[in-house]
Amino acid sequence: MAGILDSVNQRTQLVGQNRLELLLFRLDNSQLYGINVFKVKEVLQCPKLTIMPKSSPVVRGVANIRGGTLPILDLAMATGRTGLDDLKNSFVIITEYNSKIQGFLVRSVERIVNMNWEEIHPPPKGTGRDHYLTAVTRVDKQLVEIIDVEKILAEVAPTSEVISEGVIDVESQAKAVSKHVLICDDSSVARKQVVRCLETVGVEVTALNDGREAYNFLLKMVEEGKAPEKELLMLISDIEMPEMDGYTLTAEIRGDPRMQKLHIILHTSLSGVFNQAMVKKVGADDFLAKFKPDELAARVIERIRVTDGG
Known part of the structure; x- marks a missing residue:
């Protein structure tokens, strides 16, 4: 997937214009998903994974990438589906959220599309409380779902919400x-x-x-x-x-x-x-x-x- 991501300098031109770029990917052969390109550092074929004992089932293992050891999360499993089985032919989207870097395992990566935030809409009412979507949109008449990655990360590795003693007087x-x-x-x-x-x-x-x-x-x-x-x-x-x-x-x-x-x-x-x-x-x-x-x-x-x- 070398070359799928343009330089940050080109993408910054979109900001402040209510625009974004979505990287489209699939977890199976049907539904299309999207992730903001600004969160993506790299896309690569799934590397060799080392299993981590006692970690969440969603974490399929860790990989050594660019000299660092990163957790690789199975997005299909994280959103309640069956985990991906053909790792050899799967891809990993390396992302940065909340100053932490992790990889998301996906079936395939398609392309980048340039969009306006006005075309991105909240999930339909009636989706329920337990869904993993922050938004939906359409690309070439196809529904694209945008996953609530923060919800997934909070479930896999919960962040402390406790305010330290002495902060509030x-x-x-x-x-x-x-x-x-x-x-x-x-x-x-x-x-x-x-x-x-x-x-x-x-x-x-x-x-x-x-x-x-x-x-x-x-x-x-x-x-x-x-x-x-x-x-x-x-x-x-x-x-x-x-x-x-x-x-x-x-x-x-x-x-x-x-x-x-x-x-x-x-x-x-x-x-x-x-x-x-x-x-x-x-x-x-x-x-x-x-x-x-x-x-x-x-x-x-x-x-x-x-x-x-x-």
């Missing part, structure tokens, strides 16, 4: 009760993690599923004559979301004088220096990699102190 917690934070994230797991963290701090939380919902929420607020920067302590937004991504949401907010003073933190599983540059470009106040409860709580507490002049 009594004074800030007392002031937090009168504060309201808006969050948006298309991953149900990520949303719940953030909500639990913020509720521990003590603030009121409104949690929405994507950038479009958040933007409409803010529009309604300003149409009612309210100032978002006074009503809300901050907005904590994911970057990759159907309908409207976090970069575009931030740019829209900054472009509207009625809401442009709202404090915005982009909270994402996307890693790297590139995000720091994009945060500056679209005008966000801060960037935080997922999921670090101590850091997230500390940012909220810091904001409480600033707004209260303490």
Whole structure:
């Protein structure tokens, strides 16, 4: 699969335009799936795997790739299907999520498509609670499902959600009760993690599923004559979301004088220096990699102190 991924520099041109590139792949011979190319470091034929005793069944083994040892997760098994059996003819998509690198075992890799986030939609209502989708779209009239990788990773290797002792002080917690934070994230797991963290701090939380919902929420607020920067302590937004991504949401907010003073933190599983540059470009106040409860709580507490002049 050499050459399937273009240089990052070319792909950065899409960001801020509510666009993305999807790498299409299959877990069997029917359904088509997609993953944001920004999460993908490399695609290769499945290497030799070493079985890891006592690991999750989803982890088919570890592989030595570019001098590092990476866990290889079977995406079919992780989403409730039968695991892939023909490893020799399968592929591994090397990805980076939440500053961790892992490989996803898939049946085949097809191609990269350039899309607009407006063409990416939330899963249909009635899909149920236990599905593994964050979004769906269509490519050449074929349904493409986008898997909730954060949910899979949380099940295979759960992240601690406990806030360390000493991060939250009594004074800030007392002031937090009168504060309201808006969050948006298309991953149900990520949303719940953030909500639990913020509720521990003590603030009121409104949690929405994507950038479009958040933007409409803010529009309604300003149409009612309210100032978002006074009503809300901050907005904590994911970057990759159907309908409207976090970069575009931030740019829209900054472009509207009625809401442009709202404090915005982009909270994402996307890693790297590139995000720091994009945060500056679209005008966000801060960037935080997922999921670090101590850091997230500390940012909220810091904001409480600033707004209260303490």
